[in-house]
Amino acid sequence: MQQLSIYNTLSRQKEVFKPLHQGRVGLYVCGPTVYGDPHLGHARPAITFDILFRYLSRLGYKVRYVRNITDVGHLENDADEGEDKIAKKARLEELEPMEVVQYYLNRYHKAMEALRVLPPSIEPHASGHIIEQIRMVQKILDNGYAYVSKGSVYFDVEKYNKSHHYGKLSGRNIEDMLSATRSLEGQDEKKNAMDFALWKKASPEHIMRWPSPWSDGFPGWHIECTAMGTRYLGEEFDIHGGGMDLLFPHHECEIAQSVAALNKESVRYWMHNNMITINGQKMGKSLGNFITLEEFFNGSHPMLTQAYAPMTIRFFILQAHYRSTVDFSNEALQASEKGYSRLMDIYSRLQELEPAETSTVNLSDLRQKCFDAMNDDLNTPVVISHLFEAGKAVNSIFDGNAAISAGDLKELREVFALFVSEILGLDPSTASQDNAKAEAERAAYKAVVDLLLELRLEAKANKDWAQADKIRKQLAELGFKVMDTKEGFDWKWSAP
RNA sequence: GGUUCCUUGACCGAGUGGCUAGGUAACGGUCUGCAAAACCGCUUACGGCGGUUCGAAUCCGCCAGGAACCUCCA
Known part of the structure; x- marks a missing residue:
């Protein structure tokens, strides 16, 4: 029986992993925002949590691994004044938003497959869970931790912080943050600069929009993970992972949201992968x-x-x-x-x-x-x-x-x-995409190379070095690396 | 400015008090017709200065340099 310890960002130390429900693990990882090609940075969390997924499975747990696709809701640089990232890219390229999403998602999947990253159990789209998100926003409103302002809904961080610690995950406190917060213009809708959007009213030109009790609009930046995690893993689940850059504010907001909506912290172990520089x-x-x-x-x-x-x-x-x-x-x-x-x-x-x-x-x-x-x-x-x-x-x-x-x-x-x-998910086969025909073909050319090297062995026996070297040289030019051994020879091929 | 963290040999990168990973490169050796591969060796590296300790890369303090987050980011 193996005993796995993992570093929990919440406690800042390694903890023995104990699942909430015996034999089962709920794992949620923040997935990509599909508005651009996947880069090396995307490979890090994908591989890190692929290892965790594989390892937990190997230890005998039945793992439900949820990795979301963010295809709505993230705003452009100018914070609340910006338009939806997906929508902006769509207009630039004159594509339907969902067309952009599909295009980059396909490319993401292709890259992940090449890296031998196993597909998660569920890959939910934010755009497919608007109802769950609206319900959760409503709950937070009902519980008094949010307010409506001009058709948008904001989380009331100051109020939340009176009874809970906003900043417990990232080691901050609200006072420090208040003094350091930049005064961004156009935030008059919010009571406090730290408040974050749960629902945003769409501007007229905004094409990604859904009806809600407050306005035609779109969900805020952080609510999707809370809503989808709850939907598929329950109000409380084992592990939530993501990149360190999501620690604040994203994951901090997730904790606040689940406490405000469900009156409990959903996540038991927070895991964060570091960056590639x-x-x-x-x-x-x-x-x-x-x-x-x-x-x-x-x-x-x-x-x-x-x-x-x-x-x-x-x-x-x-x-x-x-x-x-x-x-x-x-x-x-x-x-x-x-x-x-x-x-x-x-x-x-x-x-x-x-x-x-x-x-x-x-x-x-x-x-x-x-x-x-x-x-x-x-x-x-x-x-x-x-x-x-x-x-x-x-x-x-x-x-x-x-x-x-x-x-x-x-x-x-x-x-x-x-x-x-x-x-580790490394590929020990000489070629990755195997099928019977390719296998037979490979076996055939292997035999041919072996045959040539038998001839070379004969040449060597006759001290015909010129012939022996010629065979080796020409094979080398084709990418075959020949290595003599005590018994005869060994060889391998790699692209010349 | 605030919060968190990092600094290991030529390069990458493990290592949280004594047993001093691993990979790559260079060099030397073994093997071999030559070469390649493989194996062995490569003679103790831990930013600086103090401190704690019988003993520190590992704990504490100060200094220097760097990074992440505080705004969308994996």
Whole structure:
């Protein structure tokens, strides 16, 4: 039985994870706002919580993983005066808002699939849950924590803070914030600068709008997660995740909303992944310094010296702990690419090993060491280090300098399959999209390469080095890397 | 200005009081017709200055540098 500890932002320490309902876990993660191509930053939470989802499932929990799609409600820079982001983009491109949503959502899904991020159990759209959001706003109004102003509804932060602590998640207090709040113009609708919108009345040109008791308009920035989390996971659920940049105000507002509407805090464990930086700065939409995932995959961005495979990106992210920032650079990515390739070589060699009578290596504690690392707040870099450590043994056995018994070999293969493939979600197969035909084709060309190398072996036996080198050289030009071994040869292919 | 956090060897990146990960690169060695791969080694790195302690990268204080959030952001 494994005991998972996770870092809870609420308590600022690691806590043993205990689910609300035995055997089941409710997990909610803030998903993307689909008005632009997914970039490297989007990969971080997706992969982080994919690992959590996979791991919890592996521990035997029945997990309901909800990751929302924000397709309404977020305002432009000028806060309340702005128009809906989706609507603005739609007008610029003369597309229907839902067309824009669908386009970028498809691209997001495609990128996530390439990164081997499993789809969540439910992927609710904010636009599909307007009724739930209106109901929740009404509840907050009924409970006296909100007020209507010119057709919009605002959360009364000051009132809420009299009986609850607004700022408990992000470690702030209302007094500090009041002194630091900038005086934005055009906020006369609000009683207080800190109050946030629960419902916004739409301006005449605003095309995304829904009827409500207060006005034709759209829901506020934060209510969707509270409404959809409650709808699918209940008034109280286990884990809520997201990027650290959402800690304040988004998640803080979520807590206030659920307390105001339901009279209870919905979330037991708050988890936040750190940012990916570029030149030491956060990679993000607002700074315009982001590189899209597609650009990584095809190497088209000017800052990239080459293309990087999706698995390289995934491995790169997993080599750092999710609560640390990770700095992007070509150098770091290239190191990950080689490291990943090495790990995959180890994995495939492991499948080829022949068992011996007894083992000269001791890897019996590998499984638990990997579990221990995962149990310690999902420490994937340490899991990876254990795998590499075991990889040295694998290579030694492969070279004939060590031996492994049939039982130990079986265990080792199981542990690798479990952690490399199942939990870390890395792809151990040489090609990802398998089908019977491609498999047969691959088998055929493998046989041909083997045949050529048999010929080369003969040439070598005859000391015909010219012939031997010629075969190797020409194969190399086609992308086949030939490696001589004691028994004969080994080879692998990668794009030349 | 407020809140939170970070600073590890050539590079990336684990590590919350003694056992000093891992990857990448460079270099040396083994193996080998050559090469590649693999294996071994690479001689103790933790921003600075103090303090606590038998003992600190790890705890405390000060200083320096950097970041995130306070506005849409993963």
